[in-house]
Amino acid sequence: MRGLNGRAALVAIAVAALIGGTILGRVTSGLGGGGLGEIAASRGLTADEAAGALKSFVAPGKYDEYVLLASGGHSGQVHFVGIPSLRLLKTVPVFTPESWAGYGQKADSGEAVLRGGSSTAKNNEQLTWGDTHHPALSETNGTYDGRWAYINDRANGRLAMIDLRDFKTKQIIDLPNMGTSHGGVFATPNTEYVHVSSMQPVPQTPNGYAPLEQYAEHFRGMSAWIAIDPATGRGDVARSFQIELPPYTQDLGDVGKKASAGFGFINSYNTEMSVGTADREGKPLEVGAAKNDYDFLHIIDWQKAQTVAATAGKTVLRNGMRVITLQTAIDDGLLYFAPEPRSPHGVDVSPDGNYIVVGGKLDPHATIYDIDMIKKAIADRNFSGRDRFGVPILKFEAVVAAQVELGAGPLHTQFDNKGNAFTSLFLESAVAKFTLGPKAGVAAGNAFKLVDKVDAHYNIGHLATTEGDTVSADGKYLVALNKWSIDRYPTLGTLKPQNMQLIDLSGEKMKVVAEAPVGYGEPHYAQIIKLDRLAKSLQVYPVGTDPLTFRPSTHATALGRQRIERSGTTVDVYMTVMRSHFAPDVVRVKKGDTVRFHLTSVETTADATHGFAIPGYNAQVSLDPGEVVSIEIKANTVGTFSFYCTEFCSALHLEMQGWLLVEP
Secondary structure, three states, X not given: OOOOOHHHHHHHHHHHHHHOHHHHHHHHHOHHHOOHHHHHHHOOOOHHHHHHHHHHOOOOOOOOOEEEEEEOEOOOEEEEEEEOOOOEEEEEEOOOOEOOOOEOOOEHHHHHHHHHOOOOOOOOOOOOOOOEOOOEEEEEOOEEEEEEEEEEEOOOOEEEEEEOOOOEEEEEEEOOOOXXXXXXXXXXXXXXXEEEEOOOOEEOOOOOOOOHHHHHHHEEEEEEEEEEOOOOOOEEEEEEEEEEEOOOEEEEEEEOOHHHOOEEEEEEEOOOOOOOOOOOOOOOHHHHOOOOOEEEEEEEEHHHHHHHHOOOOOOEEEOOEEEXXXXXXXXXXXXXXXXXXXXXXXXXXXXXXXXEEEEEOOOOXXXXXXXXXXXXXXXXXXXXXXXXXXXEEEOHHHHEEEEEEOOOOEEXXXXXXXXXXXXXEOOOOEEEEEEOOHHHOOOHHHOOOEEEEEEOOOOEEEEEEEOOOOOOOOOOEEEEEEOOOOOOOOOOOXXXXXXXXXXXXXXXXXXXXXXXXXXXXXXXXXXEEEHHHHOOOOOOOOOOEEOOOOEEOOOOOOOOOOEEEEEOOEEEEEEEEEOOEEEOOXXXXXXXXXXXXXXXXXXXXXXXXXXXXXXXXXXXXXXXXXXXXXXXXXOOOOEEEEEEOOOOOOOOHHHOXXXXXXXX
């Protein structure tokens, strides 16, 4: 390596060692002419940075090993990101119209989904935005199965379902009896249910109103268990149920697995029931909600609850949903509390189901509950008392296996397959690694100990480990979802991007190896699935498919069967779409007509996507191969309008157009 400076030589050796000693000669021999070592040194990379670049690099044409499903915050979307590359692979619109996908731009599939997610029970207004927060992938036997994904609308109390065969939103349910729903979506081990809990309680009165002075009397939280159709993945409200909760502020949740299967867990804050300056004390909510030393971990026996919900006389029907009242939940042993350090955020179940880890924002510890201790305390009625509503409170010392001091501001925890847990430290901007107990395979002398920390940038919120929410956690990578980026990227205006950081978990010490700006909405929470579990994803639809049902569409049009039909003032246009023309390509209507375009893509080649847009009519759709969609417009303006293909589809893409003639 004669002629290299020391830094370049060090980088070259590190790079060569990482990618294999057999090509050391190739790496170093090219250093004088732009070899890897020289490139790394010229860019000022340290050996660790160069190694990190290679660990996260996925070559052109190669695939990532994992896919991260991240929420998009108040963009109303979700994002699929390759891991380890951190490349954005796909954005799926959920609660928000999206012109690129033609979602909510008069195409029947997207319009139907969005309309289904608005309810006059809450407001008469059609909702066209949402705050995506906590995605959940469907599971079989506690492992991601790659069939469906679910996500909540934190703002409006809704649940959406994405079909992972075509990565499109197929259902939005407006959850009744709930306002905001921060408590995430978590799937039971075989996706019998997905769980969503409320955040701020709302009045359970006939008109939905009660004065704040009657907060304790009329306001309630909700734990919603949405039954999932095993064939379609859609939520079935008729088979679903809710459990009434006291008017505390329920936060994050998780669902038990293996040893804790059949249980659900939700943490809470504001057991003080502060309502802000309307309180008798007149204190801001954040002050009034932090007086108590402990809040309550909610422990719900959902398996028993589903039986209770199916028993005549055990529920009330409220806004179309079966509701188990708070008193019934207490009387039938469905709901218990355990003290947890005040203002907690994360509650997470270990892969074996034995431990439930809670991070308290205002406490430096991770508090680790043991499911066997919980079950025993319930059976022995080992209570320290009851809350003001009568819910039994399990003794803290009877259910807690350990507390591990981690640092400032612990929030959310994920796991690997070696008995380790990883918790985000919001205030410290770091990730803490600590061991679980003997039930997770940790030797007694090493149990419940802090073993490592790594800095993140900055104010890390949630984190995700590879398959870390399942029984199949493998502990290869961790992605930190950081709220601020401050100085990590160039300043492009006042709003800084969020920041994802990739952390390598394979060695004894955690290492940050790569990061990526998130300029498309906050990734509040994420889950990471192995790419090969998404093998059910389609390349193309069979020609003539209705994307909402995956069945043949009644509006499908075969080649040679294109036509225009009039019935009164309604005109139906049965059109085929293929490279590089629409047929028919001239449509004549009268002013005032209702015009329905039924578009069938007769393409059979993967990625041969077309678009259809009519200028001036706010109508646009992205049409995948084999898909059938319909667009309805009102021809209110006399004129000549040129419709065209919005997706670059062929050498004659610009010629792919037609005419809509609106006659007087």
